Amino acid sequence: MNTASADGPRWLTDEEQRTWRAYVHASTLLEDHLDRQLQRDAGMPHVYYHLLVVLSEAPHRRLRMTELAMRAKITRSRLSHAVARLEKNGWVRREDCPSDKRGQFAVLTDQGHEVLTQTAPGHVRAVRQAIFERLSPQQRESLGEIMEIIAEGLQPKDAGADLPWLR
């Protein structure tokens, strides 16, 4: 007595309920945990750290603002503020785009790269301790598959042109 009503607002089964609750708790605690760990050791929240990571993997460690926003799954507005803050820290630099006068590149500075290499081990350790060390091989595999499915569903995988999820 919990599942469906013809077409009405189907509820969640008890197990789905439990699963959803567990997800919310885990993701809340984890993001909190990482934010604190990184704020303490790297002086920035997880989102900012992730921006540096994405930049570090890009060719010449630089990316157009919009591209960076897409890869980090955040809005352009949020990115503008974030980059402004990271720029003050000297970890990122802005550069004009020659071919498009509207465009801006976000560039990871040497200093930014340095912070990354200094703090990456600690961050990785935190992630490993929180997740991988606790899961069986099958669970590790499942988690990856599941998260890719969820992410794909929330983001038009054929995006690039239209990005309704980018506001």
Next chain:
Amino acid sequence: MNTASADGPRWLTDEEQRTWRAYVHASTLLEDHLDRQLQRDAGMPHVYYHLLVVLSEAPHRRLRMTELAMRAKITRSRLSHAVARLEKNGWVRREDCPSDKRGQFAVLTDQGHEVLTQTAPGHVRAVRQAIFERLSPQQRESLGEIMEIIAEGLQPKDAGADLPWLR
């Protein structure tokens, strides 16, 4: 050439790397998605909505602030601000605790309960579409187990007395 170095900063395997990235993307997109859905349909972000849900499940729809903070996995400070906001909306009311003059109860008002029943179906639909509809039965089961493990690891399950994770 990616796993370990005796005791040094072990990295993540390529697969762990992919999994972690997928997790970050999925959780970011999902939280964003739900925040927008609820902000639009219920006039509040997901965290606030969750507070109302937790209250609605408590006896007499009331909980001590600290207890509510623990169940919602947020800090007391954050909760104070949140309840102040929900109070302005008329969805939550504060009440003094008779037995402990320091204590406060957060009580879900009828109005708050009304908002919840009105918006719950939409929220549930969003969750179902984003997660359960896309996963196989095995995956649904795995997800629950995995998230419970992660949550448990991040939160001293025998807590109640000491809550270092609560700042």
Next chain:
DNA sequence: CCTTATTTGTTCAAATTTCAAGGAGGGGCC
């Protein structure tokens, strides 16, 4: 060329979150 959309990135104000105190009450102990 000109006009009209679209895209790019920023900015402002409001909302939310974090972090460091702080006020007040409770409880143990002498």
Next chain:
DNA sequence: GGCCCCTCCTTGAAATTTGAACAAATAAGG
């Protein structure tokens, strides 16, 4: 009672995020 320590919750300021609005530049069509 008096003292000390801990808990409960709030507060204020700074940091971050959101959402709407905007200027500039580009693209598209005629």
